Amino acid sequence: MSLRLEDLNPEQLAAVTLPAGHALILAGAGSGKTRVLTTRLAWLLQAGAVSPAGVLAVTFTNKAAREMLSRLTSMLAVNPRGMWIGTFHGLCNRMLRAHHQEAGLPREFQILDTQDQLAAVKRVLRSMNVDEDRFPPRDVQYFIMGKKEEGLRARDVPAGDDTARRYAELYDAYDEQCRREGVADFAELLLRSFELLSRNEPLREHYRARFRHLLVDEFQDTNRLQYRWLKLLAGPQANLFAVGDDDQSIYAFRGAHVGNMADFEREYPGARIRLEQNYRSQGNILEAANALIAHNAKRLGKNLWTAAGAGEMLRVFEAQSDADEARWMVEEIQALKREGTRLDQIALLYRSNAQSRVLEHALFTAGLPYRVYGGLRFFERAEVKHALAYLRLVASPADDNAFLRVVNFPARGIGARTLEALQDAAQAAGRNLYETALANPGKVGPFVALIESLREECMGLTLAEKTEHVLAKSGLFEHYKREREGAERLENLGELVNAAAAFSAEDAAIESGEDADPLLAFLTHAALEAGEHQAGEGQEALQLMTMHSAKGLEFNAVFVSGLEEGLFPHEQSVLEKDGLEEERRLMYVALTRARKRLYLSFAQTRLLHGQTRYNLASRFVDELPKALLKWLTPRLAEKRKPSTFTAGAFTRAVKRDPRFGGAPAGTGGAPNGFRIGQNVVHAKFGAGVIVDAEGQGSDARVQVNFGREGVKWLAVAVAKLQGA
């Protein structure tokens, strides 16, 4: 256990030992960001500048929060209990639990995850007889979330046309429903905490007097409300220490506002430190990443460097097809393995999850073990959510979401009609479903009686015993035992009991504050931390994930695959405002994951949504310095002229014209010696690929995808296309 400052570089040391005041640390990829943040925290505590209770450190993920805490306790003997280290949502939850009355929430309020929220929105729409075609539940949910993250309640939403007004009404009705049912969605935790602090002066002053130092990780990922929350909590006295990297901002689509960094610069004068020395990648990789990101206009500016050598060149492979690309990757992986690279030190990155399929197929065929990130997390699994719904009803009967989820699961002969009648009665009485059913049992009588007895029987039991009891009495265990494919689900339910057993008083205190009710804390834990993606850890396996999921990780060898226009940058993203720059930052993140070896690949043909797409190499490949690239395949479209034109249209699925016999891809007939899938060069538009064709002889026309230049129909007789 030691706090060592000797190993820090001058910039890191400067950041760690800054005197009181505000600071913005621009921390490049692999520059030791987490280390600086935790060492800063330890240094403040050890120097006696502040007590553990006087600091608040906030991160985005539970994983990051755990890592900070564990690194801190390895440097310093501190009791984590009194410290406020956690995610934005976790800390807001803690504050709201401590002051639920002032915040207008019931003590046992439950947290809605994204799934629960959608179900809740659907109920609002149904109760208001809203046309779901005009107001799709997903859009309404997105609207509500977005407004909350801007800090706006329904009444604050600027009035617009009828549709906008209706959205605001639905938002209002949704909030009212949440209030009735004693639940809060993710954004609500933040907004409610923000409103609590802004309205309740004594409380605000209490926390302002308490927290002298606020430290923020991944500041570029904060949304507007999170930044306002920080400012409100900091007040005029506290010191804000923000660490971030605008070049790694890849979450604008979920509300992150990179502009917060520029705003911070303006609003909080103080220290500005750039951490540019990279301890991860070799020189060529960094040089490539620097050159790529230099194409972005909106940057604070930063250049990574390393004391390590140049290392290897970046290897680039052009495949005929996605399957071909996958086969090549397998070969390279086997070669790496022979050279002694551990499989878990190799990452296969892609833009979208759908791309993992081909890779998995090739890896499976080759017998290479792999692990795919993404998909359902533990607490999101249906059987686990069912079990939790019973526990939630025991803790908080007003939770209609939980009620509806399990009132007829396992089946108890309670049908849609019964529930409709119950919901109508509840609405008329302005009460929740549970109360309504209790007052007028009918068909749901046995169900509420079951919950009532569960609540009684659970008194005095430990958390794990409660969980086990609920599983047995609810019939969930029986149900899955009978089900043919229920074995895995049963296993997960067993895992849930284990999780409950492992959930300690310590966890509860950190999760929800001192003297928290273990059951409530556990339910909160389940909502705020969805758990691992899947089992299969520990085994040495290749790591397959999206470039987004790879953020923060590092590997000896990295494959960045599917570098094709339309796929990456994604065709949707280039239509979005600042979308291309965000895609480029994503590429930057992908490149900077690699320590020693970096592979880039793209395929001429890719099967997507059941149709063959003909693609051109991503512009991001062109944006890398040629001198750093080692082509493993002959560069076919070398002649392509660079262009500044960024038309929106990209490869469309090829609709094969029956006049050409609907021949398979690549061999399809097209007029005058051209065929679908063929690479061509046009004098003005550069390289392209034939995507469709029609007509014969002098009327013949072909549709060509020129990537950035868009997709164009050209008359063969006029266009003078060259075969490439």
Next chain:
DNA sequence: CTGAGAATGATTTTT
């Protein structure tokens, strides 16, 4: 209530 078949879309993701 259940199961079969149709319809529907389909970046990226944490809390």
Next chain:
DNA sequence: TCATTCTCAG
């Protein structure tokens, strides 16, 4: 293509 969601008949 394919996975999920919806609809309707039994």
